[in-house]
Amino acid sequence: ALPVRLSDYAAPDWRVSSVEMEVDLDIASSRIRTRLTVHGDGQRPLRLDGEDLELLELKLDGETLDKDRYRQHDDALEVDGVRDGSVVETLVRVKPAENTKLEGLYLSGSSEAGFLLTQCEAEGFRRITFFPDRPDVLATYTVTLRANRARFPVLLAGGNPDGAGELEDGRHWARFVDPHPKPSYLFALVAGRLEKISRDYRTADGRDVTLNLWAEADAIDQCGYAMDALERSMRWDEETYGRNYDLDVFHVVATHDFNMGAMENKGLNIFNAKYLLATPDMSTDSEYQHVEAVVAHEYFHNWSGNRVTCRDWFQLSLKEGLTVFREQSFSADMNSPSIKRIEDVSLLRRAQFTEDAGPLAHPVRPSEYREINNFYTATVYEKGSELVRMIAGRLGAERFRKGMDLYFDRHDGEAATIEDFLAALGEANRMDLTPYLAWYGQAGTPRLRALGEYDASQRRYTLTLHQRTPATPGQPHKHPVPIPVRMALFDRGGHMLPLHLRDEEGVPSRECVLELDGAEKQFVFENVPEAPIPSLLRGFSAPVVLEHDYVPEDLATLLRADPDGFNRWAAGQQLSGRAFDAMLGGETSSAALQAWCDALCGLFEDADIDPALLAELLMPTSEIELAERIEQDVDPEAVHAARESLLDHLARRIGGERLEDRYDALQSVASDDLDPVSQAHRRLKKTILRLLFCVRPDAALRRAEALLAQTGNMTDRLLALHTLLQGPHADAAAAAFRERHHTQPLAMDKWFAVQAQIPGTETLQRVETLLDDSAFTLRNPNRVNALLGSFSRANPTGFHRADGAGYRFLTAKLAEIDALNPQVAARLANAFNGWRRLEPVRREAAHEALASLASEHALSRDLADIVQRALE
Ligand code: HT7
Ligand code: ZN
Numbered sequence: 001a002l003p004v005r006l007s008d009y010a011a012p013d014w015r016v017s018s019v020e021m022e023v024d025l026d027i028a029s030s031r032i033r034t035r036l037t038v039h040g041d042g043q044r045p046l047r048l049d050g051e052d053l054e055l056l057e058l059k060l061d062g063e064t065l066d067k068d069r070y071r072q073h074d075d076a077l078e079v080d081g082v083r084d085g086s087v088v089e090t091l092v093r094v095k096p097a098e099n100t101k102l103e104g105l106y107l108s109g110s111s112e113a114g115f116l117l118t119q120c121e122a123e124g125f126r127r128i129t130f131f132p133d134r135p136d137v138l139a140t141y142t143v144t145l146r147a148n149r150a151r152f153p154v155l156l157a158g159g160n161p162d163g164a165g166e167l168e169d170g171r172h173w174a175r176f177v178d179p180h181p182k183p184s185y186l187f188a189l190v191a192g193r194l195e196k197i198s199r200d201y202r203t204a205d206g207r208d209v210t211l212n213l214w215a216e217a218d219a220i221d222q223c224g225y226a227m228d229a230l231e232r233s234m235r236w237d238e239e240t241y242g243r244n245y246d247l248d249v250f251h252v253v254a255t256h257d258f259n260m261g262a263m264e265n266k267g268l269n270i271f272n273a274k275y276l277l278a279t280p281d282m283s284t285d286s287e288y289q290h291v292e293a294v295v296a297h298e299y300f301h302n303w304s305g306n307r308v309t310c311r312d313w314f315q316l317s318l319k320e321g322l323t324v325f326r327e328q329s330f331s332a333d334m335n336s337p338s339i340k341r342i343e344d345v346s347l348l349r350r351a352q353f354t355e356d357a358g359p360l361a362h363p364v365r366p367s368e369y370r371e372i373n374n375f376y377t378a379t380v381y382e383k384g385s386e387l388v389r390m391i392a393g394r395l396g397a398e399r400f401r402k403g404m405d406l407y408f409d410r411h412d413g414e415a416a417t418i419e420d421f422l423a424a425l426g427e428a429n430r431m432d433l434t435p436y437l438a439w440y441g442q443a444g445t446p447r448l449r450a451l452g453e454y455d456a457s458q459r460r461y462t463l464t465l466h467q468r469t470p471a472t473p474g475q476p477h478k479h480p481v482p483i484p485v486r487m488a489l490f491d492r493g494g495h496m497l498p499l500h501l502r503d504e505e506g507v508p509s510r511e512c513v514l515e516l517d518g519a520e521k522q523f524v525f526e527n528v529p530e531a532p533i534p535s536l537l538r539g540f541s542a543p544v545v546l547e548h549d550y551v552p553e554d555l556a557t558l559l560r561a562d563p564d565g566f567n568r569w570a571a572g573q574q575l576s577g578r579a580f581d582a583m584l585g586g587e588t589s590s591a592a593l594q595a596w597c598d599a600l601c602g603l604f605e606d607a608d609i610d611p612a613l614l615a616e617l618l619m620p621t622s623e624i625e626l627a628e629r630i631e632q633d634v635d636p637e638a639v640h641a642a643r644e645s646l647l648d649h650l651a652r653r654i655g656g657e658r659l660e661d662r663y664d665a666l667q668s669v670a671s672d673d674l675d676p677v678s679q680a681h682r683r684l685k686k687t688i689l690r691l692l693f694c695v696r697p698d699a700a701l702r703r704a705e706a707l708l709a710q711t712g713n714m715t716d717r718l719l720a721l722h723t724l725l726q727g728p729h730a731d732a733a734a735a736a737f738r739e740r741h742h743t744q745p746l747a748m749d750k751w752f753a754v755q756a757q758i759p760g761t762e763t764l765q766r767v768e769t770l771l772d773d774s775a776f777t778l779r780n781p782n783r784v785n786a787l788l789g790s791f792s793r794a795n796p797t798g799f800h801r802a803d804g805a806g807y808r809f810l811t812a813k814l815a816e817i818d819a820l821n822p823q824v825a826a827r828l829a830n831a832f833n834g835w836r837r838l839e840p841v842r843r844e845a846a847h848e849a850l851a852s853l854a855s856e857h858a859l860s861r862d863l864a865d866i867v868q869r870a871l872e
Contacts, residue, residue: 001861003368006314012132013047014040014082016139021129025147025155025191027097027111031056034129035089036139038082046082048130049123050092051075052104055130057091077130090130100779100820104128105189108257109216115192116152117255117270121263122313122372125184135310136415138181145189146173152191154214158182158267160248178266180246181413183309188265190253195220199227203245204238215254215277222277225288226252226295233296236330241404243303252276252295256745259781259823260376262294264301271298274746274782280672282747284715285679292334297327303408311415313372317364317440318418320376321384325392328385336676338565342616345540345566348386350624351378353545356445357628358833359870361472365418365440370865373823379443386543387439390484391422393513393541394436395429403428435517438481443472448483448516450548454531461489461528466520467544473872483516486541489525489532494561500526511538533557538567552578552595559599565613572596576620576646577629583642584630593646596620597653604654604662611666612680615687620646623796633839636796640759644694651694659692660699667703672713682715689723701727708733718750725758738775748775749786756791756798763798764806767791778817781824788813792831799831800838804845807832811853814863822860829866847871 020035038046055072058065060082071078079088096116099106104127108114118128126133143157149172155164159178166172194214201209211230213223230252237243251268258272275294278287304326305319332340355361355378362375364384369375392400403425407416410424418440426433449466465485469478488511489497498508502524514523525532533554537546555578558571575596582590600618603609620626623643627634651659666681666688693700704723707716717737724733734755741747752775756767770776770787777783792799792810799806810831818825835846853859854867 001370003370004313004372005368006312006365007367009312009314012040012134012137013044014038014132014137016132016137019131019139019141021141021143023143023145023189025116025145025152025189027107027114027116027151029093029095030105030116031091031093032129033057033089033091034131035087036131037085037087039084040082042083046079046086046088047132048077048079048088048090049075049126049133050077050130051123051127052094052099053127053130054093055090056093057089059087059089061086062089075126092129094128099127101823102257102259102781102821103823106257108192108255113193113216115154115190115194115216115255117190117192117253118188118265119259119263119270120187120265121185123185125187128187131184133184135183135185135312138183138309138413138415140181141178141187142175143178143187143189144173144175145191146171147191152193154190154192154194154196156190156214156251156253156268158186158188158265160267178247180266180307182266182306183415186264186266186306186309188263188268188270190214190251190268190270193217194253197223197227199231201231201234201245201250203234205244207244207246207248209245209247210249212249212251213254213276214251215273219254219273219277222279222282223254225278226271226276226291229292229295230299232292232334233299233330236296236333237300237303237326240329240333241303241326241401241408243408245302246307250299252298256782257780259821262298264298264305266302266306269298271295272782274749277746280674280713282714282741282744284718284750285674285682287714288674289331289335293327293331296330297323300326300330307413308408308411309415311417313369313375314365314367315417316372316375317380317384317387318416318421320381321364321386322388322421324381324385325388328389336565336610336612338569339612339616341539341566342569344382344385345570346622346625348378348382348540348543349628350622352382352543353445354624354628354834355379355830356383356443356472357470357837359473359836359872360830360833360866361443363441363443363475367441371826371861373862374826374865383543386540387436390439390482390542391425391433391436393484393486394433395425395431399429399431400425435482438479442469442478442481443475444469444478446478446481446483446542446544448485448537448542448544448546450485450534450536450546452532452534452548454528456531459526459528461525461532463487463514463523463525463534464520465514465516465523467516468519473869480517480519483542483544485514485516485536486538487512487514488535488538489528490535490557490561491530491532492557494557496563497528497532500528502526513541535562535567535571537570538564540566540570546574550574550578552590552592555592556595556599559596559617560602565610569613569616572600572617573621575599577626579646580620580626580642581629583645584638588645593649596646597650600650601653604658610680611684612676615680615683618650618687618691620650627796627834627837630837632837634834634837635839636800636842637802640797647691648694651691654691656692656696656699659688659695660703663688663692663703667707670711670716672711679715682713682719685716686719689719693723693726697727701729708736714747714750718754721751722754722757725755730758742775745775745780745782749782752776752783752786753790753794756787757795759795759797761797761801763791763795764801764809767798768809778813779820781821784817784824784828788828789831792828800842802841802845804842804849807846807849811849814853815857815859818857818860818863822862825860826862826866829863829870832867832870835870 022033103124145155155174157176159176164174254273254276262271406428407424555575578592704720708720
């Protein structure tokens, strides 16, 4: 297929003002009658997208069309003679039970017990009916659903309810009207046996709304936490952005069969059950947080995405980056801001920096795509959010809000672009934000080099900032981008110094933001009493890699003394990275390692430190990020071994006894509650048990056994299982967990995932055996991600076996999955992203596996796109 290019964008020839749909639902076959009122100058035929649709009838202005008045292609229908204001009516048949792609209208669960639902973003509506399926065609929708009442007692579509009643033969109907013009990707319907919990909500502007959360009967008692999170999100958006909900009902439905996390369909959000259901016995603390975050994210889309949508899919980050940013701010307000920032930045570095460094690197606003489903990426989402954060930081809270008000008001009911977004934020504040556009168009992670020079005689500190972005595929030459560097200076005792930036008037502050707006710039600080320690990029003020020649002792000072939790962590990560570099080079007692261990050993004894923060500080950078420090010839075994050595040194430095005592003290006050203190204790227990396992494995295993017997929450149970899986009774521990949770799909996903992540070359065999477990199926995306995703993306020593068996295993499965669900296959194939930087033996093996996948199978457009780009 030819690529779609941003530069080819043209406004639609035909617009649609209203859509009327009548849907007769059944599992094997459903019929959809659609009437479109269309507008255009009639110069060109009306072209409607359509895929896997059986056309039964076609009428233009009430008249059935002969075959010579239209042309049907594989992916479209072209109709002649259409005029401005014409009504085009189609009747099609689709087969939901045969739809394994989970895009369009499909069946969740079994034919007997499951329910019907739709997924339309990005291009799924064309699998339901013929339509100009692009986000800049906005219409109002009236949807009538009809189905057998006993089999489909609940009928839902987006919009306000507009009547319901009985039909003959045990059938019934329900109608929904959505008055807000929307693009087709936000259409949704659900039909089946579902239960609900409801809550009344009054918006700040006085609308009474019914909130309904729907799930299958066995899960409806697991929706309470999500309902609370929804209410918190709605209030927060009113208070923070002045945005109110705009329909009389808001439905959220949980399904176990879903390609992604959740979907923001107007008035009818649909969620992967993983992000809606939560109970202490089944969900970990971090899963509770994900539920809160995803509920908020989808709800926030009601304004950032639905009321103001995207002109084309190149603008995807306009809604996704902005909505991730809004969710991150919300979650920070609801929880610990520094822990949230640590989690978000680690994710960015693990997922986005690696993407930016590999063959799939692309700008936040890509300039072309072959398959849009492959652009729901960490770059569009996470880096996109960082760009909004930088701009918001540049404006300050008040001006950002003013700009957002203008953006929402100016573009309400429209399909907008990233230029529109920057223009609204800028114009509201009489500022020019166009320099930030450079960030949106350029792939790659800028390297920010900082060089500090202290002149004792002048008491002057000069900081030189320099930027450079490495080339990425298709973009050999890069331009400078505006980089805000939030910074502070510390003295050797770890105290912040007042900042007297040259040419700047006013009271000296302790923190400032330096704007690097070209390739290089110098900043001069006066009145600096001693050679300072710079704390740079505070709060991760820009998504860049910082290169500064710290001596280890200076990083240790920041790790010990920075009052900002995030920066403490950032300093510790840099220090552990330096210790790792030395370890990999054979230096087993480097100055960095000593400084890191000393500082952490001191913090371990600090009674005032937040246990959740301590838990984060005690963990060195992940293997995935550490591998990124190596330019070429990465050996994942060596990376693993070096990181294990860091943990080992730290554990020994703290000492087995102190680790045991601290663990026991935490366990003695443990509760299963979800309050922040109990969660923080569980987080720290996990880190300590990990360290204890390094120095006293038997003591750690004994504690894991005891924990398993005592605990009533999933965080602890999973920690215990994870630990026991590395001991002599691994299989018994796995079997016991399975026995307890075999009826709960979400718990079983964790069971598959934790086993797939056991480090070492033997895990491949375990994963192969698990494929035959009766609870496993390649048809369910959650199950595939739990087992194969965890193995290939979160188990470097397991997947990257030197004999290439991990690669051959994955490509064989990719071919099978691709035949069922291309989106899932394509996402899984991202595991090969870093193959070119592997050491030669693995590189060759990975290349061979990928090349055979490409040559021996007829791949879907989704998977072919990823594989080809990986091989280019
Ligand atoms: N806007 C959604 C993105 C999406 C999606 C969701 C479910 C299934 C397939 C999907 N393709 C794209 C999710 C979000 O970002 O909110
Ligand atoms: Zn989203």
